[in-house]
Amino acid sequence: MNVYHPKLSAGIWLLGMIIIGILGSQALTKDWLETGFLALLPANEQQPEVAKAIRQHNELINRKVIWLTGAASSTQAIAQAQKLKRQLEQSKLFSKVVLEFPQQQYIRQYQQLFPYRYQLLDAQSQVILSTRPEELIRQNLEMLNSPIGQMQAANLERDPSLLFGRYFNAQHPIKLNLEQGIVVLADRQQFWALLLTDLQDERLQLDKLETLLQLVNNAAGQVKATGGELLVSGMALFTAHGAQSAKQEISTVGAGSSLGIIVLLLLTFRSLRPLLLSMLALASGLIAALVLSILCFDKIHILTLVFGASLMGVAIDYALHFFCDSFDAKAWFPLQGLRFIMPGISLGLLTTLLSYAGLGLSPFPGLQQVAVFSASGLIVAWLTVVLLFPLLLTGFNPKHRPILLKATAYWQRHWPVWLFSHNRWLGLAAGVLVLGGLWRLTPQDDVRLLQSPPVELMHTADKIRQLFPMTPESQFFLVSGHDQADWFQNEQRLIKRLEALKQQKTLSYYQGLSQYWPDRNTQQQNYLLLKHKLIDSGLLERYMTDLGFDREAVKAELKQFAEAERKTLTLPEWLANADESKQQLWLGCDEGRCQSTVALIGISDVSALAAVRNLPGVIWVDQVEQLSSLFARYRIRASGLLLIAFCLALAGLGFKFGWRNGASIMSVPVVALAVSLAMLGWFSQLFSLFNLFALLLVLGIGVDYGLFFFIAGDRRDSTSLGVMLSALTTLLAFGLLATSSTEIVHAFGFTVAAGIVTALICAPLVGFRGDKNQHDKQ
Amino acid sequence: MVNPALFQNSLGLSCRYILTPFLKLLLLFFLLRGQSYADDELSQITARLVKTPITQGDFHQQKHLKVLRKPLISTGSFTYHQSKGVIWKTLTPVVSLLLVNESKLLTGQGEQAVPVAFGKVFKAMLGGDLSALSDGFSVIGTDQKTSWQLALTPKDELLKLIISTMQLSGDTELRRLEIRETGGNVTTISFDNIIHPTQLTAEQEADFERLSP
Structure with a gap:
């Protein structure tokens, strides 16, 4: 250590940080943040076509925001909507605001x-034509004579069989009503x-947001001021509320914990230096971790x-341990302090790195990233x-003995004695506590448990869904085929199954392209069907004549039919003028594969749909389920790695220290982890992937505590202060998250809190030799 | 000529509002009879109508379509119930049943969307807010000794594209209804054998039962 020059080493540090800064200025300018969950899947599990379909589907859903203005009369409701439309357009948040539906x-x-x-024939007409063509004529007569048959009657001239009208209507399975070109919905109270x-x-x-x-x-x-009501729903609102509440909580918790930490450190050291230096250490670590991870992975996940x-919270231990050492010497010099704490914090770092390294061995990219991120952050x-620190702590030599030091010194001497003297029943109680808790522990990986959207938001979304049942669910089917004809057949098979499920009320609607666009073969079949059943049989002629058409009109219709024989409507042509929601179902053809999605609306039984299997070229995509199972696999994987x-x-x-001593040090994190898990069980807390990361933190910190006490020798008093300060700051920083109402954050905080408290309780037992300590200070 | 079939909105929903002027009118008419109001002809005519909760009778409908040499003729019966809605039973040339109230419309083809305006008028009238009638139409009435006539012209731009005028005429009952479409088609419906029973038959009750949610 005699070659150690504080100024030189500080220069090296500065140089390193400058390099990181330069690297960072390049790395951070590009798009480096990944948020899609597919990026968390091992590379060999990602199916690019599924990923593409999910992206497209989500884009369709996530951008939509639905607004409903409610009032006692439709005129009022429309007026409100018109006013709202102007406001929305002015906000510049939207790429599209649709109120009047474009007739063009x-x-x-x-x-x-x-x-x-x-x-072009719709499915129903196909069936009627092939089985009972006379029924079609009967239905036409019914429609034409019906008091609501104005539209059909007006179309009779161009479409005598009314079949095109049926096809065109079937393009739009959900019927809503327009007033002044605006969709107006009604429930019992309002429009x-x-x-x-x-x-x-x-x-x-x-x-x-x-x-x-x-x-x-x-x-x-x-809207409320005028006695109306506004309903708004959309994925973005859920995100916005989530972000807002998380932000609020984290800033409240963050402010509270920062204040606590500042007060704690100031009271203890009566100097700003430890506080600023701890922050500097953590900040340098974080920045370096961010830059190095991005360099390593190109993009990192949120x-x-x-x-x-x-x-990285473990890093606070190193700084605090350094500062606390100063209380143990009359004339303290930073270099001398460093010499003493060096083995402790270096071994602490090494064990923590070893334990985090396990994460890097996993094939899951998310875990690898966390390993690199936290390891590089800790090292820096x-x-x-x-x-x-040696340079910046020059002249730091607090002469006071903080109350906390006195307290922890007393505590570290008497607490182990008390524990040892009651070890029988304490051991039994701890055993029961741990085993009982573990027995009750059940993992929950359902992602929906992780979200906790406000109740009003859920109500509004439900109400909108009732009024306007058009929003596609997050689940869908992905259909593929090696060419268009193959794709078409596959989708048609799926649609047959879905129709049956719809009849059983498993879902309200489904939407697939092949329902609307018949492929070349089907178009020919449709033509032939018409030819056999309506034209060659003379049925159309008879029907038209009976209805009162001129001879010329009948002839003209037959001529047009004959001339249309070779016509084919291609998919791109059909798509060109289709509704946006239908265009988005088509994923296109490339490399010998054509793909589409089939959207689902109003699912009442997900499992029945998920059970639609054994259809060639059909994949069931349930993102919620996929994400849940991904979390479950990550949890299991992370448990193993832990x-x-x-x-x-x-x-x-x-x-390093022999098995006995190693086991004694490790007993601190082991007990901390066991108690933490048991507490999760006793309090029926969420146990998922997220708790495991908390447990890793507990492991890293627990090892440090055990280690610090193990090598403290005659400096157990200052060590106990360091450990106590570290525990308190960790509890303030992470433990307070347990008060969060967001499930994940809460679970994380709870696990850390339980683990750290236990580690703190156990740590003084390590290296404790009763009488030898008695003649120390005081 | 503008084709009514083109009035479809981009959500893929066919626009029923414009398809049911007749039904709406019919309902309007029946609702009118429940009201009593002051000066104008509309109110005088209303005052002459027989006021009961149930009205039933036969109808004879003729649709003159430009493309057809002869009219489409259908006959059948109808039942109106103040709170339950309308049963429109066509007997010739094909038997079919249409049931409607303010929230449901059932035809041989299954359930269909109910025009919002339909329910609106229904409610407005029951609530005594007759201005709703003149909201949707310009009304010209002539009240003669034995009979009366009402000519309604739609105000709504969309409806105007389809319907040019609607004529109602009658005495103590609505006897005749004529709808002239802009395309030249004309529908005439006459109502006969109108009676006002105090109770619905079991069959009528059963039909209305299908409308209840």
Whole structure:
């Protein structure tokens, strides 16, 4: 250590940070944050076509925001909606605001499809024509004579068989009503005008989300002021509320814990230096971790950031241990302090690195990222302590004895004695506590448990779904085929199954392209069907004549039919004028594969749909289920890695200090972990992947505590202060998260709190030799 | 000519509002009879109508379509119940049944969307808010000794594209209804054998039962 020059080492540190800064200035400018959950799947499990379909489907859903203005009369509701529309357009948040439904598109659609009318038949007409063609004539008469048959009657001239009208109507399975060109819905109390919007961006920035929330609140206030009601729903609102509440909680908890930590450190050290230096160590670690991870992985996942940063919490130990050492010497010099704490914090770092390294061995990219992130962060934080602190702590030599030091000194001497003297029943109680808790522990991986959206938001979404049952579910089917004909057949088979399920009320609607666009073969079959059943049989002629058509009109219709024989409507042509929601179902053809999605609306029994299997080219995509099972697999994987981490840490410590001592040090994190898990069980807390990261943090910190006490020798008093300070700051920083109402955050905080408290309770037992300590200070 | 079939909105929903002027009118008419109001012709005519909760009778409908050499003729019976809705039973040329109230519309083809305006008028009238009638139509009435006539012209731009005028005429009952479409088609319905029973028959009750949610 005599070659150690504080200024030189500080220079090296500075140089290193500058390099990281330069690297960072390049790395952080590109798009480095990943949020899609598919990125968390091992590479060999990602099916690119499924991923693409999910992306497309989500984009369709996530951008939509539905607005319903309610009032006692439809005129009022429409007026409100018109006013709202102007506000929404001014906000610049939306790429599309639709109130009046464009008639032009429909005229275009009608005109485009009309020439192919002998090739286009809806499913129902196909069945009627092939089995009982006379029934079609009867239904036509019923429609024409019905008091609501104006439309059919008006179309009779161009479409005598009314078959094109049936096809065109079947394109739009859900019938809603228009007033002044605006969709108006009604329930028992009110009329609702419908406004549909698409957000500019599928993933809104946080500030935009806030603007959206503000917009919603303002608009709701305005509508309410006139005695109406506003219903708004959309994925973005759920995200916005989630982000808002998480932000609020984290900032409240964050402010509280920062304040606590500041007060604690100031009271203890009566100097700003330890506080600023701890922050510097953590900040350098975080920045370095971020930059190095991005360099390493190109893109890092948002969860990596959250868990990596949490796991880095261990780093505070190194700094605090350094500062606390100063209380143990009359004339304290930083270098001398460093010399003393060096083995402790270095071994602590090594064991923690060993245990986190386990994560890197996993094939799950998320876990690898967390391993690299937290390891590099810890190393840099440790380097900051070792290289920079000696210089910056020059002249730091507190002369006071803080109350906390006196307290912890007393505690570390008497607490183990008390524990040892009651070891029988304490051991029994602890055993019962742990085993009982573990017995009750049940993992929950359902992602829906992780979200806790506000109740009103759920109510609104339900109400909108009742009024306007058009929002596709997150589940869907992905259909593929090696060419268009193959795809078409596969989708048709699926649609037959879905129709049966719809009859059983398993779902309200489904939407697949092949329902609307018949492929070339089917178009020919449709034409032939018409030819056999209506034309060749003379049925159409008879029907038209009976109805009162001129001879010329009959002839003209037969001629048009004959001329249309060779016509085919291609899919791109059909798609060109189709509704956006239908265009988005088509994923296109490439490399000998054609794909589409079949959207589902109003699912009442997911399992019945998930059971639709054994259909060629059909994949059931349930993102919620997939994500849940992904979390479950991550949880199992991380549990295994946690076990490996323990073994590695034990092996490392055993190698250095002998197995007995290694086991004694490791007993701290083992007990902490067991008690933490047991507490989760006793309090029926959420146990999922997220708790495991908390447990890793507990492991890292627990090892440190055990280790510090083990090598404390005659400096157990200052060590106990260091450990106590570390425990208190960790509890303030992470333990307070247990008060969160967001399930994941709460579970994380709870696990850390239980683990750290237990580690703190157990740590003084390590290296405790009753009488030898008695003649120490005081 | 504008084709009514083109009035479809981009959500894929066919626009029933414009398809049911007749039914709406019919209901309007029946609702009118429950009201008593002051000066204008509309109110005087209303005052002449027989006021009971149930009205039933036969109808004879002629649709003159431009493309057809002869009219489409259908006959059948109808039943109106103040709170339950309307049963429209066609007997010739094909038997079919149409049931409607403010929230449901059932035909041989299954359940269909009910025009919001339909329920609106229904409610407005029951609530005594007759301005709703003149909200949707410009009304010109002529009240003569033995008979009366009402000419309604739609105000709604969309409806205007389809319907040019609607004529109602009658005495103590509505006797005749004529709808002239802009395309030249004309529908005439005459009502005969109108009676006002105090109770619905079991069959009528059963039909209305199908409408209840």
